[in-house]
Amino acid sequence: MSYTRYQSSSEPASGRARRRRGERKQRGTHKWRWLQLAVIVLLLLTVALVAAGVGAIVAVSRNLPALDERSLQANAQTTYIYDRNGQVIATLHGAENRTVVPSKAIPAIMKEAAVAVEDKRFYEHHGVDFQGLFRALWADLRAGHVVQGGSTITEQFVKQVYVGNEPNLTRKIREAVLAWKLEDKWSKDRILTAYLNTSYFGAGAYGVEAAAERYFHKKISAVTLPQAALLAGLLRTPSQTSPIEYPKLAKQRRDEVLDLMDSQGYITSGQLAGATHSKLGVYEQPMQTEKDPAAYFVSYVTQQLVKKYGYTQTFEGGLRVYTSIDMHWQQEAINSIKSTIGSLNFGGWKPAGALVAIEPQTGYIRAMVGGTDFQKQQFNLAWQSRRQAGSAFKPFTLTAAVSQGMNPATTYYVSHNPTIIPMGPGAAPWVVMGENLGRVNVEEATWLSDNTVFAQLCMDVGPANVVAMAHKMGITTPLEAVPSITLGTQVVNPLEMADAYATLPSGGVHHPPQAIEKVVLPNGRVDWRPNVGGNRVISDGVAYEVTSVLEGVTTRGTAANSASYFPYMRAGKTGTTDNGTDLWFVGYTPQLVTAVWMGYPGDFKHPMPALYGATYCVPMWGRFMDAALRNEPHPNFAPPKHPVVFGNWLGKYSTSKPSTSPSPSKSSSPGTHTATPKPTPTTPKPKPTTPKPTPTTPKPTPTTPKPSPPGGAQAQAKRYALGSWVAVLAGLGLW
Numbered sequence: 067m068s069y070t071r072y073q074s075s076s077e078p079a080s081g082r083a084r085r086r087r088g089e090r091k092q093r094g095t096h097k098w099r100w101l102q103l104a105v106i107v108l109l110l111l112t113v114a115l116v117a118a119g120v121g122a123i124v125a126v127s128r129n130l131p132a133l134d135e136r137s138l139q140a141n142a143q144t145t146y147i148y149d150r151n152g153q154v155i156a157t158l159h160g161a162e163n164r165t166v167v168p169s170k171a172i173p174a175i176m177k178e179a180a181v182a183v184e185d186k187r188f189y190e191h192h193g194v195d196f197q198g199l200f201r202a203l204w205a206d207l208r209a210g211h212v213v214q215g216g217s218t219i220t221e222q223f224v225k226q227v228y229v230g231n232e233p234n235l236t237r238k239i240r241e242a243v244l245a246w247k248l249e250d251k252w253s254k255d256r257i258l259t260a261y262l263n264t265s266y267f268g269a270g271a272y273g274v275e276a277a278a279e280r281y282f283h284k285k286i287s288a289v290t291l292p293q294a295a296l297l298a299g300l301l302r303t304p305s306q307t308s309p310i311e312y313p314k315l316a317k318q319r320r321d322e323v324l325d326l327m328d329s330q331g332y333i334t335s336g337q338l339a340g341a342t343h344s345k346l347g348v349y350e351q352p353m354q355t356e357k358d359p360a361a362y363f364v365s366y367v368t369q370q371l372v373k374k375y376g377y378t379q380t381f382e383g384g385l386r387v388y389t390s391i392d393m394h395w396q397q398e399a400i401n402s403i404k405s406t407i408g409s410l411n412f413g414g415w416k417p418a419g420a421l422v423a424i425e426p427q428t429g430y431i432r433a434m435v436g437g438t439d440f441q442k443q444q445f446n447l448a449w450q451s452r453r454q455a456g457s458a459f460k461p462f463t464l465t466a467a468v469s470q471g472m473n474p475a476t477t478y479y480v481s482h483n484p485t486i487i488p489m490g491p492g493a494a495p496w497v498v499m500g501e502n503l504g505r506v507n508v509e510e511a512t513w514l515s516d517n518t519v520f521a522q523l524c525m526d527v528g529p530a531n532v533v534a535m536a537h538k539m540g541i542t543t544p545l546e547a548v549p550s551i552t553l554g555t556q557v558v559n560p561l562e563m564a565d566a567y568a569t570l571p572s573g574g575v576h577h578p579p580q581a582i583e584k585v586v587l588p589n590g591r592v593d594w595r596p597n598v599g600g601n602r603v604i605s606d607g608v609a610y611e612v613t614s615v616l617e618g619v620t621t622r623g624t625a626a627n628s629a630s631y632f633p634y635m636r637a638g639k640t641g642t643t644d645n646g647t648d649l650w651f652v653g654y655t656p657q658l659v660t661a662v663w664m665g666y667p668g669d670f671k672h673p674m675p676a677l678y679g680a681t682y683c684v685p686m687w688g689r690f691m692d693a694a695l696r697n698e699p700h701p702n703f704a705p706p707k708h709p710v711v712f713g714n715w716l717g718k719y720s721t722s723k724p725s726t727s728p729s730p731s732k733s734s735s736p737g738t739h740t741a742t743p744k745p746t747p748t749t750p751k752p753k754p755t756t757p758k759p760t761p762t763t764p765k766p767t768p769t770t771p772k773p774s775p776p777g778g779a780q781a782q783a784k785r786y787a788l789g790s791w792v793a794v795l796a797g798l799g800l801w
Contacts, residue, residue: 147387150392151393151434155393168259175333176259183583187647198315217684249701253588255343265752269308298323313346349418365782370582390425394555396435397571398689398690399690403686417666418665422661424660426657429598431580453648456649460554462535464615465609467523472712475508477508483518484500487719496550503516508615513619514623517553525719538603544706560662563652567659571609608701609712610704625639637654638687646678650683692722
């Protein structure tokens, strides 16, 4: 039996080989077709995903905010208030304390520190750093949590200013699209500057300028390398690495920034060593930007700004407010008040003082003292108080009379104590207490502040005309047209008194008080300037005549002691209310008008017996005026272009001709004031060399007859019997 190893086949060997090659080729063809199909499917999926992504980007990119300055300026910015010389006296801000500064104000080390720690490829990408994004993603995956951020500085800025901080994919897409667009419009330096101006650095400081001021009490332009690194380290986690709350963590973070700056070539190894060994040097308390001497004035300016711009723009609008205050004069005003009344104590009660100084040609407020301690009492006595003016109100009656043609030198009244004036049928008579000067002209009655003469003058002029004149000259408080208005029984404040008196040295032109010279917007455009042209309310001749009379008050009348403090051309009027509750002196030169008040704040009216406006208010006025104008010229009051031509003015209570007694009188020529009247024997002339008053000297000019407090006149009415009133009507010698 024989065996064969392989089964025989009728197919030749070559055929089998071809068949095997065909089978292998067929299997390869099937594999390639499947691969082609897989690639096609993958491409389709990719296209679909790309299309979906593009569609999503297009969809979420609709209605994107405009990349313009208006959107950027919507961030709250700090408002700065300056004095007349351009020095910062206060800052105003809401929740966000931010000051936007230009690129040149931010040093290179600050910009380099921010780039090193926040976006080292900032100058290489186009707003979106894909390389950095994948690197951050890989680092986060390896760590199992977020250890790196993929946002660029451009994206962070866009998030802060334009799209907000909502944590979702839509916001991220909008952020990336806007960042890309912004890089097309802005330079790298502009983006970096804007980013540093809008970022939060903790402790209420927004932007590098506010941060440098908060932590180092300096401008950002003056920060050192370690200080810049510290600020840059706060950009990511300002609360967690606060140098005030967590100084060790803050130093560690600062040194990390310095290491990054060294590794990226921004600083040398020597600079690194020096900076890492330096102390943090931060302040726990914010820098005091508001100067205490100007606190009351700043409160007034703030009120004016809110009235014009509203609260939001005032505190968050980044305004630059240039005011009229002179800080040297302001300090002198405070010194004058403190040195005069600082140690006074009347029955356990310490009085307060207020002062306002106004430039008559413009209405600019050059000094405002509303109290001596803003921290204890923020009520501004200079413009919020309402106090009786006393005899300081008499110049408005005088001005009204002169404007009607009354000549103060040749118009005479009888000064008698008491003077009883009928008020009409059924009304009680008006009993006015004053002096016993006899027949006296209005000029001398003004010098000596005689109540009885001015009561009669007010009746002749008309109380309504006195009210109208006071309002025209600058008094804004509503007034009642009652006869006692001439004695200052109604309330006013030092600001409006200074403003109203300023109408006289300005030649009859009233200028509303102005505290602000201009307001500049953050973009540098001047938004507002006041109109300081003023409005003519009386003639220059009337203003000159009244000023001439008020000059006599300061040389031979109730304010003669002013010469001891300010021996130059001056005019003014004192004021005293019942029991010395309110004391005044409003005085002026051609350059400056100053109103001084002394009393008690609020409704408290503790009497200051035996005191007068001349006792303390004149010294306060004189010390301030001397300090403010010591190095200035001291001109005379300019003669008027249109002198008053007096007519035959005759009131019901005045006498038409002067008596034969040697009572003083002016020259009858209009507008001249060369005569020096000689006082009557009953009115001794106070000496200009009266010594400075002290708390134990109740009145600086003892030889001057004591003015009677106006407010107590009605209380005296019951002291006079009906027979006295009948006697007056019958002409039995009282007139």
